[in-house]
Amino acid sequence: QIMLVDYTDIKNLKTTIIESAKFLHDGGWDGSKRYFMVAANASNKVAAVDTKTGKLAALVDTAKIPHPGRGANFIHPQYGPVWATGHLGDAVVSLISTPSEEAKYAKYKGNNWKVVQELKMPGAGNL
Numbered sequence: 001q002i003m004l005v006d007y008t009d010i011k012n013l014k015t016t017i018i019e020s021a022k023f024l025h026d027g028g029w030d031g032s033k034r035y036f037m038v039a040a041n042a043s044n045k046v047a048a049v050d051t052k053t054g055k056l057a058a059l060v061d062t063a064k065i066p067h068p069g070r071g072a073n074f075i076h077p078q079y080g081p082v083w084a085t086g087h088l089g090d091a092v093v094s095l096i097s098t099p100s101e102e103a104k105y106a107k108y109k110g111n112n113w114k115v116v117q118e119l120k121m122p123g124a125g126n127l
Contacts, residue, residue, distance in 0.1 A: 002038065002047065004054055016054040021045040028070030030098040031081050037096070039066040039085060046085060046096060048113060058113035062094045063087050067126050073098075079116040080108030086126030093119040
């Protein structure tokens with residue numbers, strides 16, 4: 001489970017429990033800063049939490065043991081906005097397409113919440 005806490009009123013915290021994958025570990029924000037991406041490493045998934053709606057936006061299947069730290073965001077020339085994660089013990093970096101409200105990225109919408117590319121690395125690791 002993921003617990004989303006709204007600190008707007010520090011004396012009356014609002015918490016939301018979101019069902020997710022097992023073995024959540026670490027993560028970071030997508031490029032829009034709307035979605036929090038968190039690795040469920042032993043489940044080989046990345047959970048995307050929509051912090052605007054307080055709901056799970058997606059569970060993305062990835063290569064074995066995603067371990068992103070905070071991940072990395074960039075604009076891919078073929079897939080638009082992506083969030084990247086490396087994997088423990090696997091020589092790959094997975095690029096996950098992320099949504100954008102900017103009209104110029106609308107053409108990439110069909111790729112959202114999918115691994116659009118796996119970049120092969122010269123060695124396994126990612127710590």
